[in-house]
Amino acid sequence: MANVDKEMLTQFLLRMGDNTLILGHRVSEWCGHAPVLEEDIALANTALDLIGQTQLWLGYAAEVMDDGKTADDIAFLRDAWDFRNLLLLELPNGDFGQTLMRQFLFDAYQSILLPRLMKSSDQAIAEIAEKASKEAAYHVERSAETVVGLGDGTEESHKRMQAALDRLWPYVGEMFASDDVDAAMAAAGVAPDPASLREEYDALIGKVLSEATLTIPDSDFAHKGGRNGKTHTEHLGHLLTQMQWLQRAYPGATW
Numbered sequence: 071m072a073n074v075d076k077e078m079l080t081q082f083l084l085r086m087g088d089n090t091l092i093l094g095h096r097v098s099e100w101c102g103h104a105p106v107l108e109e110d111i112a113l114a115n116t117a118l119d120l121i122g123q124t125q126l127w128l129g130y131a132a133e134v135m136d137d138g139k140t141a142d143d144i145a146f147l148r149d150a151w152d153f154r155n156l157l158l159l160e161l162p163n164g165d166f167g168q169t170l171m172r173q174f175l176f177d178a179y180q181s182i183l184l185p186r187l188m189k190s191s192d193q194a195i196a197e198i199a200e201k202a203s204k205e206a207a208y209h210v211e212r213s214a215e216t217v218v219g220l221g222d223g224t225e226e227s228h229k230r231m232q233a234a235l236d237r238l239w240p241y242v243g244e245m246f247a248s249d250d251v252d253a254a255m256a257a258a259g260v261a262p263d264p265a266s267l268r269e270e271y272d273a274l275i276g277k278v279l280s281e282a283t284l285t286i287p288d289s290d291f292a293h294k295g296g297r298n299g300k301t302h303t304e305h306l307g308h309l310l311t312q313m314q315w316l317q318r319a320y321p322g323a324t325w
Contacts, residue, residue: 087127094120191259243292299301
């Protein structure tokens with residue numbers, strides 16, 4: 071474990087794990103509902119990758135907390151205000167275009183962040199990042215190709231992808247907002263300052279969205295509050311009622 075305040079480290083790990091947990095659940099909602107069988111399988115596999123990463127992040131968070139909780143306890147027995155995920159990831163799926171646009175915007179972020187975390191001063195984080203980065207590299211390649219295919223496709227698909235980008239863009243800025251937790255992680259060499267990732271992120275998504283013939287909204291406004299739990303959308307509570315109901319209804323049940 072890195073030489074850093076345990077509470078700060080726990081908050082960082084919750085942010086990483088909650089991001090993949092909430093997006094993994096959202097993507098899993100497409101199972102059996104995707105427009106074609108190939109995409110149904112691909113989205114289900116993406117969700118499985120994200121949940122697998124969640125197990126690692128929240129498992130390590132439980133280890134750092136050292137209060138007898140497990141990764142499952144953290145996932146299923148917290149209330150909405152205790153979650154630390156990006157607001158972008160808790161939004162409803164919308165149509166297929168919006169789902170893939172959200173996936174690409176997050177995949178691009180992960181594809182830049184995780185390689186930096188592979189150099190973390192915390193060995194456990196570096197090992198988790200090394201495993202997750204391989205999946206993230208595939209995810210961003212796939213979601214980018216889909217965004218380009220739909221954006222530069224038919225008139226209808228282009229219109230929907232532009233609408234999805236316009237809808238989701240105000241949530242992108244939260245990825246790069248820094249606070250005391252981020253400052254502590256950067257100072258200890260655990261993780262980079264999120265703000266330092268913005269230039270590379272903008273270059274990556276700019277290239278892909280240009281190929282997709284999509285226009286990035288000219289606005290710096292950013293919804294914030296998810297990473298510190300101060301402000302979540304109403305959608306997170308509804309998501310948790312579905313995700314947590316079995317554990318809440320039958321505490322400690324096993325099978």
